[in-house]
Amino acid sequence: MIGPDDVRAAARVLDGVAHRTPVIRSRTLGDGIVLKPENLQRGGAFKFRGAYNKISSLPHGARVVAFSSGNHAQAVALASSLLGAQATILMPEDAPESKLAATRGYGADVVLYDRYTGDRETIAARMAEELSAEIVPPYDDPLIAAGQGTAALELLEDAGVVDTLVVPVGGGGLIAGCAAIAKELGVRRVVGVEPEAGNDWQQSFAAGEIVAIDVPRTIADGLQTHAPGVVTWEVASRLVDEIVTVTDEQMVEAMRFAFERLKLVIEPSGAVGLAAVREGIVEGASIGIVISGGNVAADRFADLIGS
Amino acid sequence: MIGPDDVRAAARVLDGVAHRTPVIRSRTLGDGIVLKPENLQRGGAFKFRGAYNKISSLPHGARVVAFSSGNHAQAVALASSLLGAQATILMPEDAPESKLAATRGYGADVVLYDRYTGDRETIAARMAEELSAEIVPPYDDPLIAAGQGTAALELLEDAGVVDTLVVPVGGGGLIAGCAAIAKELGVRRVVGVEPEAGNDWQQSFAAGEIVAIDVPRTIADGLQTHAPGVVTWEVASRLVDEIVTVTDEQMVEAMRFAFERLKLVIEPSGAVGLAAVREGIVEGASIGIVISGGNVAADRFADLIGS
Numbered sequence: 157m158i159g160p161d162d163v164r165a166a167a168r169v170l171d172g173v174a175h176r177t178p179v180i181r182s183r184t185l186g187d188g189i190v191l192k193p194e195n196l197q198r199g200g201a202f203k204f205r206g207a208y209n210k211i212s213s214l215p216h217g218a219r220v221v222a223f224s225s226g227n228h229a230q231a232v233a234l235a236s237s238l239l240g241a242q243a244t245i246l247m248p249e250d251a252p253e254s255k256l257a258a259t260r261g262y263g264a265d266v267v268l269y270d271r272y273t274g275d276r277e278t279i280a281a282r283m284a285e286e287l288s289a290e291i292v293p294p295y296d297d298p299l300i301a302a303g304q305g306t307a308a309l310e311l312l313e314d315a316g317v318v319d320t321l322v323v324p325v326g327g328g329g330l331i332a333g334c335a336a337i338a339k340e341l342g343v344r345r346v347v348g349v350e351p352e353a354g355n356d357w358q359q360s361f362a363a364g365e366i367v368a369i370d371v372p373r374t375i376a377d378g379l380q381t382h383a384p385g386v387v388t389w390e391v392a393s394r395l396v397d398e399i400v401t402v403t404d405e406q407m408v409e410a411m412r413f414a415f416e417r418l419k420l421v422i423e424p425s426g427a428v429g430l431a432a433v434r435e436g437i438v439e440g441a442s443i444g445i446v447i448s449g450g451n452v453a454a455d456r457f458a459d460l461i462g463s
Numbered sequence: 464m465i466g467p468d469d470v471r472a473a474a475r476v477l478d479g480v481a482h483r484t485p486v487i488r489s490r491t492l493g494d495g496i497v498l499k500p501e502n503l504q505r506g507g508a509f510k511f512r513g514a515y516n517k518i519s520s521l522p523h524g525a526r527v528v529a530f531s532s533g534n535h536a537q538a539v540a541l542a543s544s545l546l547g548a549q550a551t552i553l554m555p556e557d558a559p560e561s562k563l564a565a566t567r568g569y570g571a572d573v574v575l576y577d578r579y580t581g582d583r584e585t586i587a588a589r590m591a592e593e594l595s596a597e598i599v600p601p602y603d604d605p606l607i608a609a610g611q612g613t614a615a616l617e618l619l620e621d622a623g624v625v626d627t628l629v630v631p632v633g634g635g636g637l638i639a640g641c642a643a644i645a646k647e648l649g650v651r652r653v654v655g656v657e658p659e660a661g662n663d664w665q666q667s668f669a670a671g672e673i674v675a676i677d678v679p680r681t682i683a684d685g686l687q688t689h690a691p692g693v694v695t696w697e698v699a700s701r702l703v704d705e706i707v708t709v710t711d712e713q714m715v716e717a718m719r720f721a722f723e724r725l726k727l728v729i730e731p732s733g734a735v736g737l738a739a740v741r742e743g744i745v746e747g748a749s750i751g752i753v754i755s756g757g758n759v760a761a762d763r764f765a766d767l768i769g770s
Contacts (some may be wrong), residue, residue, distance in 0.1 A: 175488070177485075178484075178485035178503075178507065181482070182481075183505070193726075195726040196485075196487065196725075196727075197728055198490070200724075200726055209467075254723075344591050350623060363645045412761055414763070415728050415761050416561075416728075416760060416761055417505055418498075418503075419502040419503055419558065419727060419728040419729075419757035420503075420727070420728065421722050421726040421727065421728060422726075450726035453723065454719055454723055454769075455768075455769065457722075457765075458764075458765035458768065458769055461761045461762075462761075462762065463767055
């Protein structure tokens, strides 16, 4: 259960710590469309907001454990280093060397596991118990979701209230927090966007309850969740108006547009909202789009764009 | 002759028209280093500032002529469309199709010439006479330089006064305007950065007068000038403290860093200041870096980075 006051409280915690990312407009994209580029956030993604908000609630010097191959790992490592927490991050042994290095670079201990033989949640739970550590989950937590919602709060404060807010959906932490504050501030419609290959949220909305799917095959590695979270579903199922999907090709096209016209580097998961608007899948009198992150290596970017 | 009040006047002209680009900080880059990312400016480069400031001084409906294969062409076309001016842009017939299309997309007439047989300044002068049009020069003009200086004014207002300001140098419009306001506001040192292959400014500083060189071979296509401008030299020779150079390889390394860590797309010319600071060529207690532009096609970027 989170509400707008939880997001406002998180904003106070993050003030002066998280970057207040700018509002970006582009005539080419269209009048009335504003972007919140969280790829410019510390750690390269919105994930820093929730991680910092969560870890700041723990005693100084606390031990934390997180499992992630992506943006959440770096966010927990960075937030921990700023807050004096001891972070141990469980990462798959075949994670890109750049991500391992970035996570260690923030001062975290990295523990590797074999993603084909080990279950990361079980391993993380055992590690947390052995270390007397708190698990910082990637999304299914009220303080995490409230922290992520500050992205929408800033957007609406800086650009004014929009008619439609468009948000990527993976585990649902970002959209739950954003919807909680956006609806309070008068946004008419909140739309979630997920990969066509992994529409667990769309299926869950249709069923009226959480539906789990196989882990989807998509280039949007940040959105490869197989089911909505429990905390995030409780909020989003009440406040989110619609879930739409985009294809991998549409994400790549949006990444190219962002590169060439906006001069912004966006990872596939971060591009889904922009793709949905560019393709006319989402329309509105005025639209705010949350760009969730930009952590994609230059070589992989070139591979994706160069097709 | 331009001074700080000319830059302040330009800032009033540009208020609400140019993007007030954000200030970007990065812990990886270093504490005390702030970036002014003019790649996020309208048209993808700082050039819009000067072009708009210049064209707004002309009567409504005026005809303007500009010659450019790059950012200045798009800046003049865009500023003209906003101000109701009639723009004709002289571009080389082998200019990239994307740049021709972008310039036409802003509503300008494009006239092509053969860069191997025609002299663009002569052709432009003849066109301007035939059309009773005003030439909007790329840099050697007080209103152009004053407009470019608003980038530094905003940076120093938003980030506070820095010890050292680092600015790319091609024709000198950007650094002349930036130095005029920066020195007034208390910046101790203004450093210009140009390609090692084309150090016309460095040679001019050493000689104490304008020195012309052959058009340099460098990936920094925006900095391929062969001599300082007359107006810009008058200002910069008095106010700029030092000119340093970077290699093409150092620019590429800075472009990669900006892509992977800052999530910003920077063209080679735009990366020279970042390169100089990253390589330790410029140091300072606090440093402001103007990133001049980001107009580089995704394919060319991949070619440059992928080496």
